Amino acid sequence: MAPPEEVTFSWLLLSAVVLMLLLGAGLVMFLVVYQKRLLRQQKQQRAAEMAYQRQLLAATIEAQEYERERIGRDLHDGIGSTIATAKLLVHRLEQMVPGGHAELFTMVTDILSTAVQDTRRISHNLYPAVLTHFGLAEALRHLAKVSDEAGPLRVQLTLDYAGLLPVQQELALYRICQELVNNAMKHARGATLLTVSLQPQGQVLTLTVADDGCGFDRATLPSGGAGLRSIDARVRMLGAQLLSQSAPQQGTRISIEIPTASASLSHAQH
Amino acid sequence: MVAAQPFSVQLLLMKASVAPIILAGAIGLYRWRQLPRTLRYLLALVGLTLLTELVSRLLWLQHRPNLFLQPFYTAGEFGLLVLLYRQVLRSAAFDRATPWLLGGFGTYILVSSLLAPDLAQHSSVLRVVESVLVLGLLGLYFRKLLNELTVEHLEREPMFWVSLGLLLYFLGDVHIFLFSNFLLNYSKQFNMTVWAIHAVLYMVLYCCISLALWLPRRK
Missing domain, CATH: 1.20.120 (Four Helix Bundle (Hemerythrin (Met), subunit A))
Incomplete structure (x- = not known):
């Protein structure tokens, strides 16, 4: 059916x-x-x-x-x-x-x-031959001494560095410091003191360059000359972070934080 | 729409189908300030649905015909869905097509309503045409999801849930709408079963909409 x-x-x-x-x-x-x-x-x-x-x-x-x-x-x-x-x-x-x-x-x-x-x-x-022969700490001491003697600002250096980075990274960090010191010497009007410090903070190595000069307004700063571009390129190469604090009449403080864990990894790769 | 029936699971499902709509409305009103513009169109749709349900049930309780509401509801639902997906798709071509879509569908509803001899048959045809158009909208949205890859977690994207709910509802209901008038004359029991399935799909749709309205805004 x-x-x-x-x-x-x-x-x-x-x-x-x-x-x-x-x-x-x-x-x-x-x-x-x-x-x-x-x-x-x-x-x-x-x-x-x-x-x-x-x-x-x-x-x-x-x-x-x-x-x-x-x-x-x-x-x-x-x-x-x-x-x-x-x-x-x-x-x-x-x-x-x-x-x-x-x-x-x-x-x-x-x-x-x-x-x-x-x-x-x-x-x-x-x-900087000093860096290849004696390391980053000595190179920074030499840079601070020469800048203190030749430049218009007094330079104060604080170092607590145990040689954690490979040579290429030390050279990149040295170049960044050199450029920042040169910028402060040229542009920090009214500054009397330039402090440079390289110290570990936990898993991070921090390079700080600070002055008590005229400061700058980031909004009005042009996009950056060759010096700033070279700093930026080296910061990226290091895998680091750049922190910038500045305001008109309040000085300038620039910090570069480099992770030391990645430094030891790249050291192992070499 | 349906005469009073003794208690049955099908009737219970049909009566309960308004619950997720009320839930969606409550969630939408609670989160009104946090809702982006896209989801406010969705809340407007929920509001339209609730209003239509309310009027339709009032008329049913008074044993009055309520089928005349269908063309108005269909036009409103389609219009709000088109505006919603226009915000989501952000396509210049779709923006240009929107007035034609809305105007064209609106004109079709008006002309066919005036000329249709049988309101019941006309309503079913309207719903089939709307289903096809909405499925087209959903196709455009899913294509955009795959082309642009801007959404990392689909399960956290409100429009994904809305589109999923609409897809299941309209895909499931297109056959129901096609054969709804045939079923009326064929078997009352089977007719009730089919409309109970429609009520379940309706509840799934509004549960998805409730979830979409509840999800936090993507930063």
Whole structure:
């Protein structure tokens, strides 16, 4: 006996409704799973791009430092030595030429002495040999001493550094400090004291450069010259964080926080 | 719409279907200040539904016909959903199409209401057309979710839950609306069962809307 039409139709309609609901639920589940997969792939791609950008940045800075070292060494060993030799020869000439022209010889000797000092200073600024020979602490002491003697501000240095970072990171940190000190010397109008400190704070090593000068309003500051861009690049290369506090007439305080855990990891990789 | 019936599970479900709507309305009013503009359209939809339910039940209690409310409710529901998804999709093309969608559907409802010989049959056709259009809106939303990948946790996204609820409701109900008039003449018992299923889908939709209104705003 054939089933009544009513029962057949009711099963058909119910099946159609259930099928549509299952289709809808299936579609949504597929959407959720597929979206999560796409998100994961996007994150992986972004992480790979960032890693590549960091590697590129590190390679660029390394190339820059290599060139600086080469030029600094050539200046010191080449031109510096040549000028020093010329100074000696002038002194010998002064002794050989009888009487007279003493003033002229003194002037020439002074000019050559200045040239030797300038060459040494430029060579040291280009590449701090103290850092490679004696480490970051000594390099910062030397930088503070030279800046204190030559610059308009008194420089006070506080150091508590146990040599945690590899050489490339120490060099990057030194460059940041050098740039910050130069900026303070140039732009901190009315400042009398510049404090530089390098101290560990938990899992983080903090470099702080602060002055009691005129300060600046970040909103009105132009987007940044080469110096600030170089600081920014090195901060990114170190995986560090830059904290800046400044306001007009309230001095400036800039801190760089470097995670020492990542330093020990990169040290292990080398 | 339906004459008084002795107690049954189907009748209980149909009577209880208003509960999630009241819940959604209460949550929406409680969180009114924290709701973004998108979800305020949703609250307006809940308000329209509650108002229609109230008027419809009052008329039913007085044994008066209430089917005439269907075209007004359908037009209002579709209009609010289009405005809601316009805010969500943020597409210039959809913005240009919105007046045509609203105007076109509104005109269709008006013309067909005036010309339709049978209000019951007309209401079912309206709901089928609305279902197809809303499913199209949902397709656009899900496509945007996959293309833009701006939402990291779908389960925390209110519009995901709204769209899920709408998808299940309209996918499930499109067949019910298609055969609703056929069922009336065929079997009263089966007719009640099918409308009970509709009531369950209705409750699922408004539970999803309640959840969407309750979720905290994404920063």
